[in-house]
Amino acid sequence: MADFDTVVKTRRSVRQYLPTPVPRDVMTKVLDAAQHAPSNCNTQPWQVHILSDEAKDTFSRLITAAYDAGVDTKDFSFAVADYDATYKARARAQGAAYYQALGIPRDDTDRRQDGLRRNLSFFGAPHVALLFAPSVGDNVRVAADIGMYAQTFLLSLVANGLSGVPQTMLGSYAEQARTLLGLPPEMKLLFGISFGYPDTEHPAARYNIGRIPLSHSIVHHSAL
Incomplete structure (x- = not known):
């Protein structure tokens, strides 16, 4: 088990996985x-549906x-x-760093489209977790709960030696997910997280874009 600081600072959104199941x-x-x-x-409003094997492949075909x-x-x-x-x-900047890592020029629209479509096959990950929550009010508080769950996950x-990538794009196919999983319309899909063992030899699993300085986000107050 790595120490907390190492876990937080080495976590990154990995976009290429080994096929090995967890x-x-x-x-x-x-x-x-x-x-x-x-x-x-x-x-604890999260409802997490984990798709593997045939279920994952069926969902991939539906959303594609x-x-x-x-x-x-x-x-x-x-x-x-x-x-x-x-x-x-x-x-x-994130998009530019990703496509640069893949060696795709800015003007190569076909290969960039292929890069985008990799979302639909979960970047080769053996598992994808779809994060649902019940609709409550304007959904802001519930969405915050899902965000806290997702970060902890x-x-x-x-x-545990694995990696994951949050995929907002998967939230674009909520109805397809509900139909496949037999869920009622009041269960809302925020996004999915593809996960597994990272393919550390692939450039999409290695690139890192860093973070903005603390001074851009944090304001300390001791008296007003």
């Missing part, structure tokens, strides 16, 4: 730790067909274009 006892250990995530009033048909069934709106200039620039993966 043993059930290891997965249970990861999930047991994630279950201790905080939530508003200890409501939806993507090719231009179908979008997301429960929550999201577009990088909605950010202001500061945050939009950070998103673009991601850190637990790293602590």
